[in-house]
Amino acid sequence: MFEWRFRYILSLFFILSLVLGGRVVYLTLNSENVDRADLITVTRTPLSFQKLNSHIDELEEMSKNIDTYTLGEIKDITKKTTYLLNQVGIELKAQHESWSDIQNLFEGDAEKFKQLRVSLDKAQQLNNKELLRIKNVMDQANQRTITEELSGTTLSFVFGVSTSIVASYxxxxxxxxKRKVHNNIT
Known part of the structure; x- marks a missing residue:
């Protein structure tokens, strides 16, 4: 019974570890999260600069009273200085890489924007050409020639006269x- 519970709990921890590991991989490799992390890295001041600034005060204090420090204390302060300078170098390198990634992203977006702009200009030119062609067709359809005017007028005159004659008849x-029906009734 104890073995079964132990295996069950161990299996749950294993599954939980897999789920959390998968989530970490997704968050780490998702391009949107990477871009967001790059922006944060570029805009923030490296933490090691702040630590180095506070350490500079310690170095100045040591330089004023170097005689009161032992060789071991001087060695420790020098090691700390070296460590902080290495940390500053690492953070500046990370900022530089993030800046390069962001710059590449901007260049890619700028290229896509240029292509989109060219496509939009081509579509606008096609639309303008089509509109001009449609306008020309409409203008040609609306323009009547002298023969069309004369034939239209002649036809309407003939139709009007013939309608009048038929109406009179x-x-x-x-x-x-009416007279015949009226005479037959009386």
Missing amino acids: LIKMFQRR
Whole structure:
């Protein structure tokens, strides 16, 4: 019974470790998180600078009263100075790499923007050409020639006269029928 519980708990810890490890890998390798970390690294002042500034006060104090320090204390302060300078170098190198990554990102975005701008200009030119072509077609469709005007006027005159003649004939015919029906009733 104890062995079973122990294996179960061990399995849970193993699964939890895998899940947390996968999450760490995702957060570490996700490009958005990497870019965010680069921005933070570039904009912040290295912590080792602050530590080095406070250590400089200690070095100044030591230089004023060097006689009161033992050789071991001087050796320790020198080691600390060397360590802090190495830390400053590491942080400055990390800042430089982050700056390079951000600069490459900006250059890539600038190139994409240029390509997008060129595509947009081409689309605008095509739209302008299409609009001009449509306008020309519409203008040509709206422009009537002299022969079209004359033929339209002639046709409307002929249609108007023929309609008048047919209307007159129909009126006379209905009047005759009306008289005939009226005479038959009386």
